[in-house]
Amino acid sequence: MTDARVDMAVKGGVSPTAIPNPPKRSASALAFDVLLWGGLAIVLIASFGKVDMQNFGRLFSGSENISTYGAELLQPDWGAIFPPGDFWTSFKAIFTQPTASLAGQMWLTVQIALWGTFLAVFLALPLSLMASRNIAPGWMVFIVRRVMDLLRSIPDLVIATLFIVAVGLGPLAGVLALALNTGGVLAKLFSEAVESIDKGPVEGVRATGAGQLHEIVWGVFPQVAPLWTSFALYRFESNSRAATVLGLIGAGGIGQTLFESIQAFDYSRVAAIAIVIVVAVTLIDTLSQVMRKRLL
Amino acid sequence: MSSSAAAAAPGLVSARDVSKTFGSRKALDGVSVEVASGEMVALIGPSGSGKSTLLRSITGLQSIDPGKGTISVFGETVQKDGRVTGAVRKARGKLGMIFQQFNLVGRLSLFSNVMLGALGRLPAWQGLLGAWPKADKDKAMAALHRVGVSDYAAQRANTLSGGQQQRGAIARAIVQGAKAILADEPVASLDPVSARKVMELLVELNQRDGLGVIVTLHQVDYAIRYCDRVIALQGGKVVYDGPSTALDQARLIEIYGPEFEDAFWETKA
Numbered sequence: 001m002t003d004a005r006v007d008m009a010v011k012g013g014v015s016p017t018a019i020p021n022p023p024k025r026s027a028s029a030l031a032f033d034v035l036l037w038g039g040l041a042i043v044l045i046a047s048f049g050k051v052d053m054q055n056f057g058r059l060f061s062g063s064e065n066i067s068t069y070g071a072e073l074l075q076p077d078w079g080a081i082f083p084p085g086d087f088w089t090s091f092k093a094i095f096t097q098p099t100a101s102l103a104g105q106m107w108l109t110v111q112i113a114l115w116g117t118f119l120a121v122f123l124a125l126p127l128s129l130m131a132s133r134n135i136a137p138g139w140m141v142f143i144v145r146r147v148m149d150l151l152r153s154i155p156d157l158v159i160a161t162l163f164i165v166a167v168g169l170g171p172l173a174g175v176l177a178l179a180l181n182t183g184g185v186l187a188k189l190f191s192e193a194v195e196s197i198d199k200g201p202v203e204g205v206r207a208t209g210a211g212q213l214h215e216i217v218w219g220v221f222p223q224v225a226p227l228w229t230s231f232a233l234y235r236f237e238s239n240s241r242a243a244t245v246l247g248l249i250g251a252g253g254i255g256q257t258l259f260e261s262i263q264a265f266d267y268s269r270v271a272a273i274a275i276v277i278v279v280a281v282t283l284i285d286t287l288s289q290v291m292r293k294r295l296l
Numbered sequence: 297m298s299s300s301a302a303a304a305a306p307g308l309v310s311a312r313d314v315s316k317t318f319g320s321r322k323a324l325d326g327v328s329v330e331v332a333s334g335e336m337v338a339l340i341g342p343s344g345s346g347k348s349t350l351l352r353s354i355t356g357l358q359s360i361d362p363g364k365g366t367i368s369v370f371g372e373t374v375q376k377d378g379r380v381t382g383a384v385r386k387a388r389g390k391l392g393m394i395f396q397q398f399n400l401v402g403r404l405s406l407f408s409n410v411m412l413g414a415l416g417r418l419p420a421w422q423g424l425l426g427a428w429p430k431a432d433k434d435k436a437m438a439a440l441h442r443v444g445v446s447d448y449a450a451q452r453a454n455t456l457s458g459g460q461q462q463r464g465a466i467a468r469a470i471v472q473g474a475k476a477i478l479a480d481e482p483v484a485s486l487d488p489v490s491a492r493k494v495m496e497l498l499v500e501l502n503q504r505d506g507l508g509v510i511v512t513l514h515q516v517d518y519a520i521r522y523c524d525r526v527i528a529l530q531g532g533k534v535v536y537d538g539p540s541t542a543l544d545q546a547r548l549i550e551i552y553g554p555e556f557e558d559a560f561w562e563t564k565a
Contacts, residue, residue, distance in 0.1 A: 204400060208389070222402075222404050
């Protein structure tokens, strides 16, 4: 019992013993913090040598390789970016003959990302509702969450390899791989949005005698729509990058061209491809950010 | 209007020996209440006395404790053995619920919100697609006009003031074709002018349309002014059930304690 509290108690006209003690952090909470941060420090120290961190200095000293290849990288093959011909023919060829130019290949990659994300939204919609504690029963939430974990934990490169076996080389394998992986991610994000909604409007709808589907369509969807759209757009952004990587294993698009150019030591073409990817991804990022800002 | 009317027909609410426990706190402790179909009843009592809990139990928004407690609405049992029964949807259709926080869907237009009142009686697919029949749309606009907010029909509900939203919520109950209105602190979040307007609307629905009204109120002066019958709860028990005119100072001290004047809003006793 401190003096300040006795003073306050006397002024307020109550017995000092009636004022409860200030809250204290429990020993178990403190132990948990020590364990968490201490554990992280130990793991970081232990893995220092395992990831060759002692070679970090090489990044700045041994760079002859960079100067050898750098020369070619500094002279990008600008001519390969757009299809030949006057402006209009060139512009049309980007969309009609994807393999004729790097811009066309990039557009193909964006289309893979678009379809992958589109299918993922349809996969995530029912999954997310079944994984939300305020909508679905506990046992269903548990099962669906494990399925979602599985979808998210398999890298899309691995899923794409499986789909290449199933549907053959080409963009469809990429689309399906993105759809499954992104479906898992979006379902988790969507369900978190659903779990944080205000239950008032849902009760308002329920109190009119509406059914459970009505509650979801009229009480839940309007509340999560901006967030869901924003998440889907964000995943489209990252899928545009992921689709590039998928090209490396034969799922078509700019990634495949990149892989072929690297194997052919055609570094000026590699440089042009890098430029196309950076410009396209930046464009998509900016566009989707502008759209997301307007939504929220 | 009178509390003795319609004794034979099933009343609006019949709650028998209802208890509800949250953790270790008894929100309702053996409450029995009978309300006839055309009554206008105020539920009063200090914060945490169980008013809202009782109202939410009647619409089955929350289940009551298992045991002998039962609640029936217009003759249909909605709560029994601690479970909300399958008849609750039908019963909810007959009860228009008004909430303290309005509970409109903020991103939908006021009109859409009022249309949601039709969900309970339209075929399920029509409600899902929002394919409202022309007759129901007209009904919604008429209801909005009646409560005085038809000018804001196209606006998003969350852009409207509290009073406008609450009147929209009443319009939703009208479109629902409710036979009674349960209002949970309908004026607690409103300014005095909007509050009076909302209370007058409830009185009008009671007197002109013959709807039963059960309204929980913080403000005793409102209960006395607008309602014929008052049920007072304290610590989850009914401590008064009778005409509002018989609520004298002694009664109020019994319900609210010596600081009973705090329970008045506009006119200090």
